[in-house]
Amino acid sequence: MFNKKFFYGRLKSRGLSKSKKFYYDNYKNNYLLDFEKINLIKNKNFILEIGFGLGENLIFQSEKYNEDIFIGVDPFINGIANVIYEAKLKNLNNIYLVNSPIQSILDKFKNNFFSKIFILFPDPWMKKKHNKRRLINNLFLKEILKKMKIQSSLIFVTDDKNYFENVINLIIELKVEKSSFHYSLDNRYEIKDTKYFNKASNLKKEIYFLNLDKLKNVT
Ligand SMILES: C[S@@+](CC[C@H](N)C(=O)[O-])C[C@H]1O[C@@H](n2cnc3c(N)ncnc32)[C@H](O)[C@@H]1O
Numbered sequence: 001m002f003n004k005k006f007f008y009g010r011l012k013s014r015g016l017s018k019s020k021k022f023y024y025d026n027y028k029n030n031y032l033l034d035f036e037k038i039n040l041i042k043n044k045n046f047i048l049e050i051g052f053g054l055g056e057n058l059i060f061q062s063e064k065y066n067e068d069i070f071i072g073v074d075p076f077i078n079g080i081a082n083v084i085y086e087a088k089l090k091n092l093n094n095i096y097l098v099n100s101p102i103q104s105i106l107d108k109f110k111n112n113f114f115s116k117i118f119i120l121f122p123d124p125w126m127k128k129k130h131n132k133r134r135l136i137n138n139l140f141l142k143e144i145l146k147k148m149k150i151q152s153s154l155i156f157v158t159d160d161k162n163y164f165e166n167v168i169n170l171i172i173e174l175k176v177e178k179s180s181f182h183y184s185l186d187n188r189y190e191i192k193d194t195k196y197f198n199k200a201s202n203l204k205k206e207i208y209f210l211n212l213d214k215l216k217n218v219t
Pocket residue numbers: 006007008009010050051052053054073074075076079100101102103119120121122123135194195196197
């Protein structure tokens with residue numbers, strides 16, 4: 001489906017603090033996702049966050065919507081350790097994590113699975129020659145739509161105008177192909193301020209919101 005190289009970020013920044021390492025080593029088995037088990041669970045809403053970073057929004061959402069099941073996917077090990085630490089301290093048992101790029105594991109989820117998907121401030125890869133490294137492209141949109149339930153939404157937030165406009169164009173092109181979804185540009189869902197949201201706010205950058213709603217199945 002996705003070809004070869006698709007992850008260009010950092011897997012680890014600085015070393016983990018002693019406490020984060022302790023929590024990671026001792027509790028990771030409680031939080032790392034077991035695909036077989038998750039695909040068997042019925043009558044639950046599954047919410048996905050791709051590239052959750054330090055996990056501020058993932059933790060916030062899972063505390064607020066404690067009946068739903070949250071799945072966070074990010075190869076960045078410091079973020080994984082941070083979420084395990086916070087989830088354990090807050091006694092959250094509705095969070096599961098995958099320590100890989102989304103493209104390498106997306107196919108392990110059933111089609112029509114997710115009720116909501118967050119993608120907050122994905123790496124913008126601003127230089128034109130790096131644009132092709134961006135997470136959201138035509139193939140990604142087609143594949144992620146398959147995994148979304150009818151009536152579900154993908155929420156994309158960025159401070160990069162070029163990335164935002166590019167995603168809108170991709171959606172418009174897809175729309176010509178299949179009238180199975182629509183999009184809106186309002187800030188419709190409550191989202192916790194993340195590290196990159198705060199960075200953008202401090203620099204007084206404009207923040208762009210996009211909701212992609214799936215209306216019917218994509219063939
Ligand atoms: C700019 S940071 C934003 C983090 C967080 N969402 C925020 O708003 O602070 C982008 C995140 O996406 C993750 N990432 C990059 N490529 C990814 C991929 N292919 N699949 C999943 N996560 C990815 C990075 O490891 C990083 O944590």
